[in-house]
Amino acid sequence: MRLPVETDPLLREARDLRWQLPRNFNDRLTEAIYAESARIAERTVTRQGTSRRLAFQRRVDRVLTNPWTGFPVMGLLFAIVLWLTIAGANVPSAMIADVLLDKIYPVLRAAALGTLPAWLAGLLVDGMYLATAWVISVMLPPMMIFFPAFTLLEDLGYLPRVAFNLDRLFQKVGAHGKQALTMAMGYGCNAAGVIAARVIDSPRERLIAIVTNNFALCNGRWPTQILIATIFLGAMAPASLTGVVAAGAVFAVALLGFGLSLLCSWVLSRTLLRGEASTFSLELPPYRPPNVLRTLYTSLIDRTLFVLWRAVVFALPAGAVIWLVSNLHAGDHTLAYWAVSGMNPFAVLIGLNGIILLAYIIAIPANEIVVPSVLMLTVLLTGQAGGEHAAGVMFETGDEGVRSLLTGAGWTALTGVCLMIFSLCHNPCSTTLYTIYKETRSFKWTVVSALMPTVIGVVLCALIALVWRTLA
Amino acid sequence: MSSACPPSACDTCAVPRGPAQRLGLDVGKADYVVALAGNPNTGKSTVFNRLTGLRQHTGNWPGKTIARAEGGFAYGGKRFKIVDLPGTYSLRSASPDETVAREFILFGKPDVTVVVVDANCLERNLNLALQILQITDRAVLCLNLMDEARANGVEIDARGLSRELGIPVVPCTARSGEGLPQLLAEMHAVASGAFKPSPYRLKLAVPGLREALGRVVARLRARFPGLANAEWIALRLLEGDSAVGEMVSTGTLGSLSADHASQEAAATGTTGAASKEIRA
């Protein structure tokens, strides 16, 4: 069927007139408006000589974008932020853990056991409370340091320079230089990294940044990496080198993550996202002295509390699930036993074990609880003594204790390596997935973000296990 | 356009000076709707936070405000709803940001549009300001980041600029709060109709354009007498804007051309909040 010819004479005339305008009419119009802006500005603005401030900013820019000085400064700043985060978080983390786990927990437990049925007390206190307390004590301190530090760099105007320096690298894989920042933010928290992708105004590059953000190790996964690297890889080296080897291994995993994110960006931009609209624009704003107190305040409200709130919301039910699977019985055994023995054959194939897989499923809400879940399930299922705590309860113990517990359960260096790889490459936590859905409004891209790293992780682990076992 | 310098609002109306009462997100029914427009990274969000008492994150990083933020404050006995539009360089393209901003200023019928510009690069920022003045008469220019401009040795003749543009111009430093009381007073004066700006209209010096515009404008005037922004509407028609074309053929343009102040009808528009009832 054919539409009637345009009937409105006014619109018809407007359309006919369009053919009489110059071909580059749109350009001419922008030019004309700019010319009038310039004329008005010329009459009303006076500049006094050359600005020392501007000259200073130019000198700073020269240093920060020079190949010989720009990259060292960038690396140094990033290292300082990470070091501040990891080193600075230990003390408050221990303090919060001391209060929440050692002081409040026994009181709560005693009170609950005295007033509630035992199963409900276990579910609420041993399950939900402990999981949430763990997440808060592990997650809150690093975020309280990382996000404000990062926000200060942002307000200063430094971050666009990082995008400028690294753009070439990202352009080669079909991405935007600003992805460097979403990744850096991802080292704090992937959900925050996904939100940060808003600054990328090109649709294709923004999706790439969102989908690949998970390859930036978030602070929920750093502790896992450090612990496992220390007790399995560090221990293989002479005692004096333990720390160096462990740190090197963690750094290698982080580097692998960076490489994988570039690789996935490259693949995505040539397959699923091929042809998607793509533009580049990057404004380098003047450096501005940040308002430190205000920055601390807003970054605390906007990022830290926001991310923490979501994590708590997801940790509560996860805690309940952990308690339930390890305490509910089906037949002669707990649900956890059945799940672990069901998954074990597959898990062993990829260098892990059933306990780790179950822990990862339970820990979908928050990566922080992987290690405690693994320990708890190991104690429960291998019947080893786990200190003074009851079975089915998350706990923490020293490196040596963990090492003997895990090797006692049949862990080898292979298990350690595969766990580190799998910790890097698996589905993002549910907080991040939810954020991805909210940002993309697309079920498809949420699923891609979940499946892509998981598949890569399984394949990598299987390959490593195969090679390792063949050589051994 | 009157050649006289627009008088300061405080000379012509009896609005009390003083701080605004911040209402945060609790807007409720508003007497006036304020649109906050401007280029990215001009401190628009800082102005917004200052006025509403909200704490939206404001990074030194263009494009922080993606979703449209709303907030409220009370001033001079009236409740203002303020809408922070996405930062854009222009209002002419079909990109989502620019469409949202353009259609809100047109269909959302704000009682006053505050154009936040960076005093350090006025020329670039006027590009957007001049486009906004094509669409609406009711505008106030907020000359932000004056502290930086002073440090950079930039001096701006605000009164001269006000004469050129035909709207009130207020030098501000939103971060420290400098100039905000005057901004509030001017916003109030324009929103209440106590001061009626007569903004500068672009000359649009493009070969063939004036003649084509003239013909379309004549037809528009014949159909919708009293249309304030006939030239801009004609330009959009020549550029092939189908949303504007539809308004012309269905006649809804007529209701937009009626005088703001006398109009009691609720605003209707394509953007979310604009379709809500905004007047008591």
Add this chain to the structure above:
Amino acid sequence: MKRESISSDEALAKLKLVEREAVEDVLRALLECEHRRHEATEAHLGALGGLGREEGLRALGRAKEAGLADESAQAWRLTDAGRAVAVRIMRAHRLTETQLARTTSLPAAEWHGRAHQIEHVLSDIEVDRLADALGHPRYDPHGDPIPTREGDFPAPEGQALLSWPEGRPGVIAHIEDEPPALFARLAARGIFAGMRFVRLASAANTGCVLVIEARREEMPSELAALIRARALLADEDEVPSGACRLSDIARGASAEVLALLPGCIGAERSRLLDLGFVPGSRIEHELDSPLDGPAAFRVRGTLIALRRTQAEQVLVQPEKV
């Protein structure tokens, strides 16, 4: 016009989908011949429609049966009904190409193929919506006029580049997008319709040497054959001497913008214009990024980074030091 289009629709509706597409293709090919005043021989038509000779002949036969085309003395021509169908297909094709060019990052060499698939399945309403969404563009990315809904459009202009006189400035009016491999080579060099050029003297039989928007291009004959050229219009200036691309400006040097070249399209074009890369703007090349990445330019008071491919799209006049 309206009556005829209905009858042609009916005639087409009787054909199978594949047959209809073939008929539509040869009709459009006929229209192109008509506009360029080519002799429309059968072999030529088959090639233009993207069909083999056999299939082209069969499609022409069907078109004749349906009253859409006529044959006289070995040359084919369109009936009025056939012309209506051809114009409609051409409109859908050129609008689709425009959309692909403006809203996707697909390489230029793929626009034609995709549009060729889409043109047959778009309904009239969908084509109108597309035109609406694109703001009723007048020319497609190859420089060809897009027919209006009513079927009006000017005839394409220009002559073969290979016959263009040396030393005379001109504008690339049209670039033929078939065969795609050759077109891709032109696109990869950043050569698009609408660019200004001057032909330089060159040895015989070696194609031609051009200066296209201040950049020297040596073009073998097979590439030059795809290009049609026209004279400058009254409101078009020659490229001034001394002009160059923004990407050629050394760090620390300044220049004034002369034009944003036609290879920069869609969202990217309006973004660059809005950022101040408009004729008359003074630009200073302030920073280079390490790794040979983007460069930062100060434009109207703001520092803006552009990638090299973007800076190549800005024609500037360097300032004398």
